[in-house]
Amino acid sequence: MNSVRPRILIxxxxxxxxxxxxxxxxxKYDITIIAxxxxxxxxxxLASAATGLFFSRLAEEPIRRAHRRMTxxxxxxxxxxxDxxxxxxxxxxxxxxxxDIPDANHPFTVEYDVLIIAPGCVNQTFNTPGATDYCFFLKTVPDAEAxxxxxxxxxxxxxxxxxSPERAKELLHIAVVGGGPTGVELSAELTDLFSEMSKTYPHLAGLPSITIHDVAPEILGVFHQxxxxxxxxxxxxxxxxxxxNSHIEKIEEDALYTKEDGRIPAGMVAWATGNKQCDFVESLHGLSKATRLGRILTDQRLRALKEDQSVLENVYALGDAADIFGNGLPTTAEVAVQKAEYLVNTLNRHSSKPASPFVYKQRRMVAYVGGTDGVIMGRQDWTGEAAWLAWRSGSLGWTRSWRRAGMIMASWAWNFIGGREIARK
Incomplete structure (x- = not known):
């Protein structure tokens, strides 16, 4: 390893x-981040930002920090x-x-002593014709702004x-593909938005509509029945x-086609389902990978495994790009956060003893369904306004700074007084 500070590449x-x-x-470490x-x-x-509940810049944090020594x-x-x-x-x-546009004409190389692989997943459209060209996604702040x-x-x-009123009704039909938490919460936020917009656009009252499409027999598949x-x-x-049980066949600029219903006019199709590995993870040979999603398999200490299941020293993998061999976990923010905090403690600790294996602690699962209503699955199942309040407070819990949480709360207060705005950037 480097005689000064070990080089960690994230x-x-x-x-x-x-x-x-x-x-x-x-x-302790010379840290470099590639993103x-x-x-x-x-x-x-992001769903709240996309529907004007607060400015989208509040849904992101800068990587560069004045007080951090890193590249x-x-x-x-x-x-x-x-090797x-x-x-x-x-x-x-x-x-x-x-x-963003990748610049393949100017490649460069970064060397490391410790490699941490955590690039996340990218959108999986299952090769649905037109999905990449016409659908709107929700993984980044630019997605929310779009x-x-x-x-x-x-x-x-x-x-x-x-x-015409008929054409307006078609334009204001929003189709959401995916009945998981992201699709459900986006649909809920759209419901609230259209309800509030009836005051600003009274002539459009009754015209907006939202439809959730999912190939599965139920939405919110991981929740209790x-x-x-x-x-x-x-x-x-x-x-x-x-x-x-809705099978999407293709997407056009102003419609989607399903096997069951044929052509369905829609002003916007939001794609909120499916993940696949990024090209970088797919390019990594010699590593053990899961059959489903192609995630890099690790041991209980998050160390990447070779194809023969032996440990690849000083290479860690976590987040949506990785899974623990024999102990599969979902691709959720909660799993990624717990793994990251475990690895931080492992690498920062000053001890010659091996770290204890990672153990995931299941937290309660929350979904917003619109109109101050929600569902929570945990030790006790909650519904209604109490679940909505827990979801709102949980939204603040995801932020990593008091400043940002305070600004979001101020935005909620102003929206309560004067209604939300989607015209401001």
Whole structure:
């Protein structure tokens, strides 16, 4: 290892990578972070940001910190030489639109002593024709801003004197693909938005609609049966249509096609289902990987395993890109956070004794279903306004700074007084 400070290279700045980048001992390690965005997104807050509950900048944190000694490269990792301990990267160039373009013409190499693989997953569209071109996703702050801008555009186009009521109804139909927590909470936030917008756009009252499509027989698959049934009743009360066993065949700019119903006009299709590994994880050969999702398999101490199940020293993997051999865990923020905090403690501790194995502690699971209503699964199952309040307070719990939490609370207060706005950026 380096005679000065061991070089830790962190690939990715999602929940796992960001916590590691901010909490590893920078007096003990020479820390480098590779990530394609200069901010970390609070993913549980993105649906709220996309529907104008608060400014989208409150749903992200900068990776660079004045008080942190570390190196950050806005780049994509493309390949790794695990024998030579180096990672090849290409710059990720920020465009005026807020999107990124990889620059394959200027690759560079970063060497390491300890490698931490945590790039997260990317959207899985299952090769559905048109999905990549026409769907809106919700993994980053630019994604949330794109949804917000699209919603505003739809409301304004529907308000034009040249738009018939029939066409306005089609434009204001939002189709959400995916009945997991992300799709459900986005649908709930859209319900609240359209309810409030009836005051600003009274001429459009009764025209907006929301439909959830899921190929599974039920939404919120991991929740208890009675909570699923409650969520369905709540959505029905708020006018949200839920189509389970719905097979998406293709997406067009103004419609989606399902095997069951054919062409369904929609002003926006939000894709909130499916994950797959990024190209970097797929490029890593010689590692043991799970059959499902291709996640890197690790031991109980989060050390990457070779194909023969032996440990690859000084290479760790966590977050959505990894799973523990023989102890599969879901791809959730809670799992990533707990693994990151475990690895921080492991690497920062000054002890020659091996760290204890990682043990995941299941927290309560919360989903918002709109109209100050929600469901919570834990030691006790909750529903109704109490669950909604727990969800709102839980949203603040995800933030990593009091300043940001205070600004979000102030936004909620202003929205309560004067209503939310989606026109402001």
């Amino acid at each position: 690939v990715g700045a999602g929940w796992a990578g960001f916590i590691l980048s901010q909490q590893l001992d920078d007096s 394609p965005h200069q901010t970390f997104a609070y993913t549980p807050l 950050y490269y806005r780049a994509l990792a493309t390949a790794a030489d695990l 030579q301990k180096s990672v090849t990267c290409i710059p990720s160039i920020l465009q005026p639109s807020g999107r 949804i917000k801008a699209k919603l505003l555009s739809l409301l304004e186009v529907a308000s034009l004197p040249t738009t 009675k909570l699923k049934a409650y969520a369905l009743r709540s959505f029905k009360k708020h006018g949200v249509e839920v189509k389970t």
